Each structure stands twice: as C-alpha cells, then as structure tokens.
Amino acid sequence: MSDLDREREGRRRDFAARAGWGDAAHRPLAGDASARRYERLTRGDAAAVLMDDPPPGHSVVPFVRIARLLRDMGYSAPEILEVDEDPGFVLLEDLGDDSFSALLTGPDATSLEHTLYEAATDFLIDLHCRPVPPDLPSYDPAWLLRDAALFLETAMGDAAEPAMAVDFEAAWRGPLEEATREPQVLCLRDFHAGNLMWLPARGDGGGSTSGVRRVGLLDFQDARAGPAAYDLVSLLQDARRDLGEDLETAMVARYLNASPNPDEAAFRAAYAILGAQRAVRIIGVFHRLAKRDSKPAYLAHLPRVWRHLDDTLVHPSLASVRAWFERWCPKRTGGPAP
Numbered sequence: 001m002s003d004l005d006r007e008r009e010g011r012r013r014d015f016a017a018r019a020g021w022g023d024a025a026h027r028p029l030a031g032d033a034s035a036r037r038y039e040r041l042t043r044g045d046a047a048a049v050l051m052d053d054p055p056p057g058h059s060v061v062p063f064v065r066i067a068r069l070l071r072d073m074g075y076s077a078p079e080i081l082e083v084d085e086d087p088g089f090v091l092l093e094d095l096g097d098d099s100f101s102a103l104l105t106g107p108d109a110t111s112l113e114h115t116l117y118e119a120a121t122d123f124l125i126d127l128h129c130r131p132v133p134p135d136l137p138s139y140d141p142a143w144l145l146r147d148a149a150l151f152l153e154t155a156m157g158d159a160a161e162p163a164m165a166v167d168f169e170a171a172w173r174g175p176l177e178e179a180t181r182e183p184q185v186l187c188l189r190d191f192h193a194g195n196l197m198w199l200p201a202r203g204d205g206g207g208s209t210s211g212v213r214r215v216g217l218l219d220f221q222d223a224r225a226g227p228a229a230y231d232l233v234s235l236l237q238d239a240r241r242d243l244g245e246d247l248e249t250a251m252v253a254r255y256l257n258a259s260p261n262p263d264e265a266a267f268r269a270a271y272a273i274l275g276a277q278r279a280v281r282i283i284g285v286f287h288r289l290a291k292r293d294s295k296p297a298y299l300a301h302l303p304r305v306w307r308h309l310d311d312t313l314v315h316p317s318l319a320s321v322r323a324w325f326e327r328w329c330p331k332r333t334g335g336p337a338p
Contacts, residue, residue, distance in 0.1 A: 012052055015089040016041060019082035021048060040094060047094040048081060054088045061085060063221035066188075067092075069133055075123070076199055076216045095216040100193035104241065113247065120196055120235055121251045123212040124228075125258045128185040132225045139187060139226030141176035148172060148277050150284030154291065156329070164328050171324040172277075175317050179273040182227035183261055188220040191231040192238045195219040228261060229271040230278075237275050237308045239282050239301050272315035279309035 016022060024041035029049065035058065039050045053060050060083065070077035079093035100116050103109065137143075152160045152168060197216025232255055236248045252271065256264055282305050286298040313322040 008052070008054065011087055012039070012050060012089065015082075015084050015087070016050060016091070018084075019091045021050075021091070024048075026050070041091075049078070049092040049094045051090040051092055052088060053090070055086075058088055059085070060088050060090050060221075062223070064090060066220045066223045070217060070220070073127075073130060074213065075127075076197070076202055076213045077220070078216075078218070095197040095199065095218070098198040100196040100198060101241065103198055104193060114250075116193075116196075116198060117235070117243075117247060117251050118254065119198075119211065119215050120191075121232070121254050122258075123215045124191070124231055124235070125255060126212045128183075128228050129260060130186070132184050132186055136186070136223065136225045138184070139180065139224045139230065141173065141180055143224075144176050144180070144274075144277050145169060145172050147281045148284075150288065151280045152284075154284045154287035167324055167328065171320040175273045175321060176277065178317055179227055179229070179270040179277075182229065182266060182270045184225045185228045187224050187226035187230045188217065189222040189224065189231070189234070190219050191234045193235075193241060227270050227274065228259070229267055230274050233271050233275040233278060237278070237312075239286075239305050239308075242304065269315065269317040272312045273317055276309055276312040276318055276321060279305050279312065283309070 013022075013026070016024060016026070021041050021043060024043040026039045026041060029038040029040050036051060036053045038052070041048045041050055051060070051063075053063070064080055064083055064085075067077040067080055071079065076095070078095055080090060081093065082091040083089070100120070103112055103116065149165070149168065152165055156164070195218045197218065199214050199216045202213040203211050232252070236243060236251055252268075256267065259267070261267055283302060286302055286305070289295040289298045312318060313325065
C-alpha cells in the first residue's frame with residue numbers, strides 16, 4: 001500500500017468514526033469502472049456502505065442530490081446517512097448483496113429473469129410518468145455525440161484520421177436530433193442489472209410505487225434529462241450479459257403498452273438510435289479501461305456490444321451511421337484496439 005493509499009484509508013476511517021461507525025469492521029466491496037471504491041461497515045447486525053469518490057475531477061454532490069430526489073419520489077435509492085463533500089465520502093444505507101447480476105447467475109436465474117426485468121421495466125414506466133426534476137443537465141445531441149466520439153480515440157486508435165472524425169459527426173447529427181425529440185424524462189444513465197438490487201420485501205406496502213420499490217437503485221450520479229428510450233435500452237441491451245431476444249421484445253412491448261407516449265414508431269426509432277450510441281460509447285469506454293487503467297477484463301464484453309451495435313444499425317434512421325461503419329470500420333472486432 002502506498003503512502004497516499006494509507007493516508008486515504010486513514011481519512012475514510014476518520015469519516016466513519018465521525019459518523020458513529022468508528023468501531024465498525026471494514027470490508028471492501030466490488031466497485032465499478034470508475035475510481036470510486038466501496039466498503040461495507042458492519043457492527044453487530046447493523047451494516048452500512050461507505051462510498052469513497054476522491055477529488056479532483058469527482059464530486060459526491062450529484063449522487064447525494066439524485067439519491068434524495070429518488071427517495072422523495074418513493075423509490076429505493078439508498079438513504080444518505082452522512083456526507084463529507086470536500087474529500088468525497090458518503091455513508092449509505094446498505095441494500096444488501098442481491099444485485100440483479102448476482103441473482104441472474106445463481107441457481108434461480110431461469111425462474112427469476114422475467115420477474116426481475118418486469119420489475120425494472122415497470123420502474124421505468126412509473127418514473128417516466130413523473131415530471132422531470134428542475135435544473136438537470138440534458139442529454140442533447142451535442143452531449144451524446146461527445147460520448148460516442150470516445151470510440152474514435154480509443155477503439156480506432158492509430159487508424160483514426162481527421163476525415164473520419166468529420167464524417168463521424170455528420171453521420172450521427174441527424175439520428176441524434178431525431179432521438180432527442182422524444183419526450184424528456186429523468187434518465188439514470190447506467191440502468192442495468194449490475195446497478196439494480198432486488199428488494200422483494202419492499203413490494204407489500206401499498207401505494208402507487210409499492211411494486212417498483214422492489215428495485216433498489218445504485219450508480220445514478222450521472223442522471224440527466226433525456227429521451228425515454230435511453231434507460232430502457234440500457235437495461236435490455238446489457239453490455240455484460242445476454243438477454244434472449246424474446247425477453248427484450250416482451251419488455252419493450254410491456255413498456256409501450258403502459259407508456260404515455262403515443263408515438264410507437266418514434267419511440268422504436270429512438271430506441272435503435274440510442275442503442276447504437278450507447279454501444280459505440282461503451283466500446284470506447286471498454287478500450288479506454290483496458291489501455292489507460294490496465295483493466296483488460298472489459299474487453300471480453302466487446303463481442304456482445306458489437307452485436308448490439310450491428311443489430312441496431314439495421315434501423316432506417318441509422319442509415320448514415322451504418323454507412324460510416326461500412327466505410328471506416330468494415331471489420332467488427334472484439335479485441336484490443338489497433
């Protein structure tokens with residue numbers, strides 16, 4: 001452990017002590033693709049989670065704001081128990097170990113899969129009927145394009161050239177403008193099985209959010225206002241696990257049957273466009289994690305993400321993007337960047 005790591009550990013323990021958990025045992029929890037780290041604090045039968053999101057370049061303020069907003073709506077975001085904003089520490093309610101991802105690799109996966117995805121889809125239906133919270137930044141075409149353009153830097157590598165970037169922007173401009181004309185909702189951004197917790201005991205309290213409270217929510221600090229299809233495609237075209245085509249089709253139909261948006265064709269076009277945008281962004285992110293952060297395990301997911309991309313590119317609204325890939329990236333690859 002480096003001196004910096006030891007100093008940071010000392011600050012985490014000081015924060016825990018100030019929050020009343022000085023005598024707790026600390027155990028690391030699996031983190032995500034960011035610099036954030038998590039520890040479970042236990043003291044007898046009580047447990048909490050300490051989130052450490054160090055500056056510079058990071059702030060716990062968005063996470064705390066969205067967590068409190070979701071809880072005010074009646075949803076199962078973790079309760080914020082204590083915050084120290086400047087060093088980037090948050091003490092959270094512990095939602096347990098039953099993530100959707102863990103359950104879907106367990107012995108009851110087959111019987112649970114429809115139940116979990118129906119609950120997550122129903123959560124989005126409920127959320128998308130709510131007004132968009134004020135003062136949220138927006139997933140506008142410029143932002144979505146910047147996210148997608150990481151692909152050029154990390155996945156194309158030395159093959160990238162100025163004309164390629166110019167054509168890339170031109171190819172995406174029309175589709176992204178089309179997708180963002182859809183009704184705006186609160187998008188949690190990384191809404192997928194790895195960030196969802198199963199809390200079945202919370203489904204019996206009655207009220208309009210009773211059933212959807214079974215879905216525990218994590219990793220929502222990048223939430224924005226954006227098109228309704230964004231989180232649904234994040235859920236159903238998961239970079240880390242395969243869903244059967246029938247399940248994806250059934251959940252899209254379930255969403256549309258209950259959605260207040262009457263324009264099914266526009267929604268399906270946005271679903272395809274945002275699916276392609278997310279796939280391209282994720283390919284870029286996974287290459288960056290492998291090269292910059294020495295996390296090559298993410299490359300194992302690339303064949304799946306490329307399949308998602310190819311599946312979406314058949315939609316007529318993505319003709320210009322499909323032509324870009326046929327010209328500049330005709331060979332699909334799941335391996336490291338050139």
